[in-house]
Amino acid sequence: MAVTAPCQGEGCRRRTAEGRSRRRTAATGRLCRPCREHLDAGLAELAHLYEECGRMLAGAAPGSLRERTTGGDLPGLPFNGAAADVRARMVSVLGSWSGLVAQERGFASPPRHVAALTAFLRRNGDWLAAHPAAAEATEEVARLVRAGRRAAFPEPARSIRLGACPEAGCSGSLTVAVRHSGDDSGQPVVCDAAPAHRWTSDQWSELSRTMDAGRAPGTAAPAPTERWLTAADIARLWHTPTGTVYRLASEQRWRRRNHAGRTYYNETDVRTCFDRRAAART
Incomplete structure (x- = not known):
């Protein structure tokens, strides 16, 4: 053995x-x-x-x-x-x-x-x-x-809007601060209306599924929102080297679009890919 x-x-x-x-x-x-x-x-x-x-x-x-x-x-x-x-x-x-x-x-x-x-x-x-x-x-x-x-990437932190807060009765939006500091530690996903509504970026896949379903338990269901993320956003939300993001984007043929000279990847494709990778390791 x-x-x-x-x-x-x-x-x-x-x-x-x-x-x-x-x-x-x-x-x-x-x-x-x-x-x-x-x-x-x-x-x-x-x-x-x-x-x-x-x-x-x-x-x-x-x-x-x-x-x-x-x-x-x-x-x-x-x-x-x-x-x-x-x-x-x-x-x-x-x-x-x-x-x-x-x-x-x-x-x-x-x-x-x-x-x-x-x-x-x-x-x-x-x-x-x-x-x-x-x-x-x-x-x-x-x-x-x-x-x-x-x-x-020396620019200061910027906020990414991820979608509506899934908590019951909350009208806020979820954001995550992305810093190009080289620190791999996750930034919290926070509601801009109720700071107590927060999740770690490690919980992003499950939270994103809840948002795609359109509601937290007991709430009405709005239409699902398509989210688009840069390679740097993906690297920080999933704690993955940017090089791996580029490789997976090519291998898995993630949907992408360009805006103002930057490339954005479809968050659903990204999440599905990382969920499969996580399942393969368990």
């Missing part, structure tokens, strides 16, 4: 800090499946964040989805030191881990470009997940992702 042990990944380390037990590792590694998937998604997201930080150097407005443009930097714009620092750290940290993999596996080192480095590490992800330094790899990648989000 395969022997497993407590996971050493960054996600399970945070579970311990919250008073929860660590998950068990996969049979051949030092990481549980969620932490292994989180490492892969973090590496995928870093390639995207590196490009986003590059646009910040060029004076682009914050935002996760923008069209590429040709031409040089706009004149007279201040140098974005935070974005430059994060990009340099990405190259340094990812280069170090790639060097370790290449040396111990006898491979040629990849070019010191973030896209090449992340692709190389993802190809060797299973090997890295079984390495004695797997815990440090997950922590450093997670720190880079948080730093990259802070530098690439």
